[in-house]
Amino acid sequence: MSLVDKILRKVAQLPPFPVVVQRALQLVANPNSSAQDVVDVIQFDQSITADVLRLCNSAYFSLQRKVNSLREALVLIGFNQLFEIILSRQSSHLFSGPSTGYDLQRGELWRHSVASSLLSGIITKRLGRQPSPVLFTAALLHDIGKVVLSEFVKDYFEEIKKLVQEKSVSFSDAEKEVLGIDHAELGGRITEEWKFPKVIVSSVRYHHAPFSTSDPDETVRLTHLCDVVAMLSGIGGGSDGLFYHSPEEILNHYRLNEEDIERFMIQLEDQFGQVKELLNVT
Numbered sequence: 001m002s003l004v005d006k007i008l009r010k011v012a013q014l015p016p017f018p019v020v021v022q023r024a025l026q027l028v029a030n031p032n033s034s035a036q037d038v039v040d041v042i043q044f045d046q047s048i049t050a051d052v053l054r055l056c057n058s059a060y061f062s063l064q065r066k067v068n069s070l071r072e073a074l075v076l077i078g079f080n081q082l083f084e085i086i087l088s089r090q091s092s093h094l095f096s097g098p099s100t101g102y103d104l105q106r107g108e109l110w111r112h113s114v115a116s117s118l119l120s121g122i123i124t125k126r127l128g129r130q131p132s133p134v135l136f137t138a139a140l141l142h143d144i145g146k147v148v149l150s151e152f153v154k155d156y157f158e159e160i161k162k163l164v165q166e167k168s169v170s171f172s173d174a175e176k177e178v179l180g181i182d183h184a185e186l187g188g189r190i191t192e193e194w195k196f197p198k199v200i201v202s203s204v205r206y207h208h209a210p211f212s213t214s215d216p217d218e219t220v221r222l223t224h225l226c227d228v229v230a231m232l233s234g235i236g237g238g239s240d241g242l243f244y245h246s247p248e249e250i251l252n253h254y255r256l257n258e259e260d261i262e263r264f265m266i267q268l269e270d271q272f273g274q275v276k277e278l279l280n281v282t
């Protein structure tokens with residue numbers, strides 16, 4: 001069996017992504033569906049509903065009255081926040097282990113994922129765009145391929161490192177050359193397997209090379225930008241962060257300068273402090 005086949009086999013061992021959230025994601029990406037349609041699907045999952053209601057009634061939200069249903073939660077906290085909480089809480093278990101191949105301690109990849117998703121809100125606001133649950137999802141899950149690839153990167157680390165140093169290619173290009181697949185492509189395949197909307201699959205697949213795809217959706221480039229800013233903020237860099245592509249291209253594309261990045265970092269720290277307990281971020 002080839003190495004790539006071995007890697008792809010491991011994808012099947014990932015814990016399944018909740019079917020109800022999969023369905024909700026398809027609705028979120030469909031402009032003809034409403035927030036209510038999404039809530040109607042989710043409310044059939046009792047454990048997700050119970051989790052959301054418990055949180056809505058916790059000190060974190062300090063709402064004036066008790067929330068008894070997802071419909072009430074939708075009215076009180078709004079669709080975007082409701083969706084973000086559900087998606088983040090349903091994804092955290094995927095990132096719970098250490099990613100030793102990338103030199104990331106337990107929890108660090110999750111921290112990087114949450115930082116990227118929070119940055120999606122911060123950055124879209126700065127760019128004068130509407131917050132997007134689709135971008136939030138792509139940013140949160142962009143490195144899902146690392147969860148599977150980590151153990152293989154660990155086994156072939158010296159070879160990958162040598163290639164990066166001698167040929168000065170990026171870490172993900174070296175992954176591809178040594179392992180036959182890189183974590184971005186693998187993430188694309190994983191999200192495809194989960195039947196995620198096409199735009200999320202592309203955003204995950206091209207999060208290191210957003211200008212090399214013909215997909216015109218801006219989400220692809222914005223996902224890369226969120227990842228770049230998270231890396232520049234020093235969150236979850238790991239070993240591949242040391243050999244990241246130059247961030248200039250994407251920063252110039254959106255006309256962002258150093259001051260913008262500094263402001264993003266301050267806002268990120270602030271938001272991180274608020275969601276830490278909610279999302280189990282250490």
Ligand SMILES: [Fe+2]
Nearest residue numbers: 142143207208
């Ligand atoms: Fe990545």
Ligand SMILES: [Fe+2]
Nearest residue numbers: 112142143227
């Ligand atoms: Fe990343």
